[in-house]
Amino acid sequence: MLAGLLISLYVFVLALFVGVEIISKVPQMLHTPLMSGSNAISGITVVGAVVVAGRVESPVSTVLAIVAVAFATINVVGGFVVTDRMLQMFKSRGDKR
Amino acid sequence: MNQAPEGLLPVLIDAAYLVAGVLFIIGLKRLSSPTTARRGNQLGAAGMLVAIVATLLHWEIVSFVWIIVGIIIGSAVGLVLARSVKMTAMPQMVGLLNGFGGGASALVAGDEYLRFAAGTIDAPIDVQTTIMLSVMIGAVTFSGSLVAFGKLQEIVSGKTVVLPGQAVWAPIFLLAIVALAVWLVAVPPDLPLYITLNVAALILGVFLVMPIGGADMPVVIALLNSYSGIAAAMTGFVLSNNVLIVSGALVGASGIFLSHIMCVAMNRSLSNVLFGAFLGKVMGGGGPAALTDGKTVRDITAEDAAILLAYARGVIFVPGYGLAVSQAQHQVRELSDLLQARGVDVKYAIHPVAGRMPGHMNVLLAEANVPYPQLLEMEEINPEFDHTDVAVVIGANDVVNPAARHDTGSPIYGMPILDVDHAKNVIVMKRSMNPGFAGIENELFYNDNTRMLFGDARKSLTALIHEVKAGV
Numbered sequence: 288m289l290a291g292l293l294i295s296l297y298v299f300v301l302a303l304f305v306g307v308e309i310i311s312k313v314p315q316m317l318h319t320p321l322m323s324g325s326n327a328i329s330g331i332t333v334v335g336a337v338v339v340a341g342r343v344e345s346p347v348s349t350v351l352a353i354v355a356v357a358f359a360t361i362n363v364v365g366g367f368v369v370t371d372r373m374l375q376m377f378k379s380r381g382d383k384r
Numbered sequence: 385m386n387q388a389p390e391g392l393l394p395v396l397i398d399a400a401y402l403v404a405g406v407l408f409i410i411g412l413k414r415l416s417s418p419t420t421a422r423r424g425n426q427l428g429a430a431g432m433l434v435a436i437v438a439t440l441l442h443w444e445i446v447s448f449v450w451i452i453v454g455i456i457i458g459s460a461v462g463l464v465l466a467r468s469v470k471m472t473a474m475p476q477m478v479g480l481l482n483g484f485g486g487g488a489s490a491l492v493a494g495d496e497y498l499r500f501a502a503g504t505i506d507a508p509i510d511v512q513t514t515i516m517l518s519v520m521i522g523a524v525t526f527s528g529s530l531v532a533f534g535k536l537q538e539i540v541s542g543k544t545v546v547l548p549g550q551a552v553w554a555p556i557f558l559l560a561i562v563a564l565a566v567w568l569v570a571v572p573p574d575l576p577l578y579i580t581l582n583v584a585a586l587i588l589g590v591f592l593v594m595p596i597g598g599a600d601m602p603v604v605i606a607l608l609n610s611y612s613g614i615a616a617a618m619t620g621f622v623l624s625n626n627v628l629i630v631s632g633a634l635v636g637a638s639g640i641f642l643s644h645i646m647c648v649a650m651n652r653s654l655s656n657v658l659f660g661a662f663l664g665k666v667m668g669g670g671g672p673a674a675l676t677d678g679k680t681v682r683d684i685t686a687e688d689a690a691i692l693l694a695y696a697r698g699v700i701f702v703p704g705y706g707l708a709v710s711q712a713q714h715q716v717r718e719l720s721d722l723l724q725a726r727g728v729d730v731k732y733a734i735h736p737v738a739g740r741m742p743g744h745m746n747v748l749l750a751e752a753n754v755p756y757p758q759l760l761e762m763e764e765i766n767p768e769f770d771h772t773d774v775a776v777v778i779g780a781n782d783v784v785n786p787a788a789r790h791d792t793g794s795p796i797y798g799m800p801i802l803d804v805d806h807a808k809n810v811i812v813m814k815r816s817m818n819p820g821f822a823g824i825e826n827e828l829f830y831n832d833n834t835r836m837l838f839g840d841a842r843k844s845l846t847a848l849i850h851e852v853k854a855g856v
Binding site for chain 1: 415
């Protein structure tokens, strides 16, 4: 069990370094889309919520799980769509849409 | 966690998660240039789709009904929010979405605890620990983000709200929560205590964000964003799911990095932003009153300002939150088109904390179709003010206050600013002489080369457009 936790920690720490490395290269002009885009990625908990909602166990657990799936999906869908809306506006020349 | 079955399925799902993780990383990497950014975001979305589809194959799933219900509700709400939000309201939108993510993490961990309490699964100490972390961080993120949203949306007072003695009891409250979590791990499952922990963490989120002023909310949102990432990673530890861990870490890193950038741009420490109010170290007061004593500001009519602009060789616009408030981004663009048609060289100077979150001005001006190469960051544009005829400050204040350069007594001393006072002429568009959020007098307004154009930014700009069109 502890070995498994250690592997998880490895993955976590390495991903942190990758994250800092990539994100420090994003220019200031794109920081707002970066924030909303990475925020959408944090909606990855939807994966956990989906598993929980798929087990049929107790009514309480099911209600919790539906709310969890809905919350996480709002985060994912809202985050990616709003980021796309912002990014499609960035133009290098003044051409009209 | 139930034991994974033998066979290919678990391997397949894990492989799909790896693909999703790689797509997230490549997607974020493409965000480093505006030409590839949109594609990058789409790759991220594709990664999410891969992860969700792979999860549907999970062996523990016996019914899809509730999953579909949840996804439909979530997608509908998410789409409506994302489509209807105004670009000016982007900071609170990110805050709100973030709150939902944190809430979801807390709920998933809560469900694991319920199964543990019901005896369905056995949770060793390490799993229980991550459940507690996930719940605490998730709940704080949820309630804290909602308060941050409320403050930016002006549903909740944007002022710092400090309860009496908060400096004393807040740390005690935090310690009590941690102690409760440790106790919960040590004893057999105890649902009432567990619910108490949830409620306490929700309350903590409110108390942590209430004392922070509305203008500092972006730092809080970036930080809460990183919390929701870390909460997702903790949930990953609970479910031993690597894609959760990887994406959680990526988001955690991005949030911490962005809040750090904002603090540097304001020349404040993160702890000053977060705890300044109830530790009594908040900035304000003092101020360079002596510097402005006996001086008066001079105003300018739209007509005269238009002449100044139309016959300038170079003009630099300096947008601030006032531009966002009056939704004047389209008017700026129209005015700059007119000026450029007359041969004036037009640029925009973007301060790292102009607006309500980093890059907010870029988004607003992009919405108005301003080409992004015209938008220059502080380091690039500062040397150019010296040979610029007119700098036009639109609803910005503290980020152009020269006191930050030389007045050691000023609360904003040391904060990097835009050197607009170096331009030959400065036009400041401002609603009134009220000082900015920091409550500091701005000596720029009293300079000999500064003229004030009072009024709502959009109205002033419309008047300027009219005058320039009338053929000055």
